[in-house]
Amino acid sequence: MNASYIKNCYFTRGAAHAEDCAYVIWDEASKQCMDSHMTDHCELGYGNVNTIRCYKAISSVNCEDCQDVIFSKDCVSCSNCFGCVGLRGKSYHIFNAPYSKEEYVRKLEEMDLGSWRSMEDLEHRSHEFWLKFPVKFMQGLQNAGVSGDYIYNSKNAKTCYRVRETEDSKYCMNLLNGPVKDCYDYANWGGGSELLYEALVCGDNTYNIKFSWNCYGGAKNIQYSIYCHGAADIFGCVSVKKTPYCILNKQYSKEEYEVLVPKLIEHMNAMPYVDKKGRIYKYGEFFPGELSPFPYNISEAHELFPKTKDETLKDGYIWKNEEERGYASTLAPEELPDHIKDVDEGILREVIACAHKGCDEECTGAFRIIKRELEFLKRLGLPLPRLCPNCRHYQRLQWRNLPRFYPRQCMCDYQVHNNTIKHSHHENGRCPNEFETSYAPDRPEIVYCEQCYQAEVA
Ligand SMILES: [Zn+2]
Ligand SMILES: [Zn+2]
Ligand SMILES: [Zn+2]
Ligand SMILES: [Zn+2]
Structure with missing residues (x-):
C-alpha cells in the first residue's frame, strides 16, 4: 500500500526502497526493520520512531547514525547506549553516564532485555529520564530557511512536515525523497516533483499537476485526474496512460484541447459542485472530501488530524x-512466556489476544506472531509483543509530533533545566528566541531554540 520499489515487506506502507521489513510505516530504504515509524536507511531496527541511518536501534526516537542504541532519544553518532538522551558521539553510556565496555555489557545482561517485564520497566524509566532534558523545537538537518517539522536537506520549505530535499515549497508533507521544487499543498511522495499544487500521491518525475490524485511516473500537465500514470496533457481523466489531450477520457486534437479546457474551467466556476454541506467547489479546489472512497478514521488523515466520529x-x-x-x-x-528464551515455534500457531482490547486504536483484538518476527526477536533477544500490530503502531505515534505548529518562545532560562554552560546570546534570564514548533504549549517537554539546544548537546 502506498509503496514503491519495495521487496519482501509485510504490512509496510508509505515506503520506498525498503527490504525485508514488517509493520513499518513511512520508510525510505531500510532493511530488516520491524515495528517502526518514520525510518530512513536503517537496518535491524525494532520499535523506533524517526531514526536515520541507524543499525540495531531498539525502541529509540529521533536518532541519527547510531548503532546498538536502546531506549535512546535525540542521539547522534552514538553506539552502545542505553536510555540515553541528547548525546553526540558517545559509546557505552547508560542513562547518560559512561561505563567501561565490560561494565556496560555486564549491566545490560543484568537488565535482562529478553524479559517482557524488565523491558516494560526499563521503557518506563527511560521515558521519564528523557523528559528531564531539553528538546529542539523541530526535527531537521541541513536546512536553510525552513519551518515545520521533520525536514531534511531542504531550502525555503515553509510549514512543511516530513519532507526531504524540498525547495521553494509550502504546505507539503510526506515527501519521502526529493528533489521536490516549487510545490504547494502537496502530500505524498516526492521523488522528482516540480510545480505540483493540490496533489496527493503523486511523484516519481512529475511536473505541473493540479487537483489530482495518484498520477505518477513521469506524469505532467495534468488537472483533475486520478490514476493516470505517465500521462500528459489531460483534464478530468481516470486511468488514462499514454494518450495526450484527453478530457473526461476522450482524446481531442491539441488545438481542440486548448480551446476546450478554458471553457470547462469557465463552466466549473459558473456551475460549481456543491456538496451535501452546501460547500462550493469552483475551479481551483481539490476533489470534495465527500467523494473520498476512504473512511476518515481508517485513513492516515485520522492519525495526523484526529477527529471524533x-x-x-x-x-x-x-x-x-x-x-x-x-x-x-x-x-x-x-x-x-515472559522471556524470549522460553518461546518456541509453537507460538506461530497461537492466536494471541491483544492486551488492549477496547481501545480506539483500530485494535484487531487478536494477532499472530509471524515467522520472521519470531526469528528477528530471537536474534535480537527481545520479548514477544503483547499488543496487536495496530496498537503497537499507535503507541509509537506518541513519539512523533503532529503537523500543527504553535508560536512559542525558547524555554531556556537556566532554571527549567540545569544548563551545562552559559549561552552566549543570553548569559542570564530567558532566551529571547522565538519559533514555530509542533510542541503544543501544554506539552511536558522543555523546548529549546536551535542555539540553546546546540549549546547543550555539543
Ligand atoms: Zn490491539
Ligand atoms: Zn490499543
Ligand atoms: Zn534559546
Ligand atoms: Zn539558552
Missing part, C-alpha cells in the same frame, strides 16, 4: 464503524 460526519467525511472481528484467541497475553 461526530466531527468527522459534521465535516462531511465518511466514518467506518469498528467491525466486530470476532477472532477466537487461543492465548491470553498474560499467558505468553
Whole structure:
C-alpha cells in the first residue's frame, strides 16, 4: 500500500526502497526493520520512531547514525547506549553516564532485555529520564530557511512536515525523497516533483499537476485526474496512460484541447459542485472530501488530524464503524512466556489476544506472531509483543509530533533545566528566541531554540 520499489515487506506502507521489513510505516530504504515509524536507511531496527541511518536501534526516537542504541532519544553518532538522551558521539553510556565496555555489557545482561517485564520497566524509566532534558523545537538537518517539522536537506520549505530535499515549497508533507521544487499543498511522495499544487500521491518525475490524485511516473500537465500514470496533457481523466489531450477520457486534437479546457474551467466556476454541506467547489479546489472512497478514521488523515466520529460526519467525511472481528484467541497475553528464551515455534500457531482490547486504536483484538518476527526477536533477544500490530503502531505515534505548529518562545532560562554552560546570546534570564514548533504549549517537554539546544548537546 502506498509503496514503491519495495521487496519482501509485510504490512509496510508509505515506503520506498525498503527490504525485508514488517509493520513499518513511512520508510525510505531500510532493511530488516520491524515495528517502526518514520525510518530512513536503517537496518535491524525494532520499535523506533524517526531514526536515520541507524543499525540495531531498539525502541529509540529521533536518532541519527547510531548503532546498538536502546531506549535512546535525540542521539547522534552514538553506539552502545542505553536510555540515553541528547548525546553526540558517545559509546557505552547508560542513562547518560559512561561505563567501561565490560561494565556496560555486564549491566545490560543484568537488565535482562529478553524479559517482557524488565523491558516494560526499563521503557518506563527511560521515558521519564528523557523528559528531564531539553528538546529542539523541530526535527531537521541541513536546512536553510525552513519551518515545520521533520525536514531534511531542504531550502525555503515553509510549514512543511516530513519532507526531504524540498525547495521553494509550502504546505507539503510526506515527501519521502526529493528533489521536490516549487510545490504547494502537496502530500505524498516526492521523488522528482516540480510545480505540483493540490496533489496527493503523486511523484516519481512529475511536473505541473493540479487537483489530482495518484498520477505518477513521469506524469505532467495534468488537472483533475486520478490514476493516470505517465500521462500528459489531460483534464478530468481516470486511468488514462499514454494518450495526450484527453478530457473526461476522450482524446481531442491539441488545438481542440486548448480551446476546450478554458471553457470547462469557465463552466466549473459558473456551475460549481456543491456538496451535501452546501460547500462550493469552483475551479481551483481539490476533489470534495465527500467523494473520498476512504473512511476518515481508517485513513492516515485520522492519525495526523484526529477527529471524533461526530466531527468527522459534521465535516462531511465518511466514518467506518469498528467491525466486530470476532477472532477466537487461543492465548491470553498474560499467558505468553515472559522471556524470549522460553518461546518456541509453537507460538506461530497461537492466536494471541491483544492486551488492549477496547481501545480506539483500530485494535484487531487478536494477532499472530509471524515467522520472521519470531526469528528477528530471537536474534535480537527481545520479548514477544503483547499488543496487536495496530496498537503497537499507535503507541509509537506518541513519539512523533503532529503537523500543527504553535508560536512559542525558547524555554531556556537556566532554571527549567540545569544548563551545562552559559549561552552566549543570553548569559542570564530567558532566551529571547522565538519559533514555530509542533510542541503544543501544554506539552511536558522543555523546548529549546536551535542555539540553546546546540549549546547543550555539543
Ligand atoms: Zn490491539
Ligand atoms: Zn490499543
Ligand atoms: Zn534559546
Ligand atoms: Zn539558552
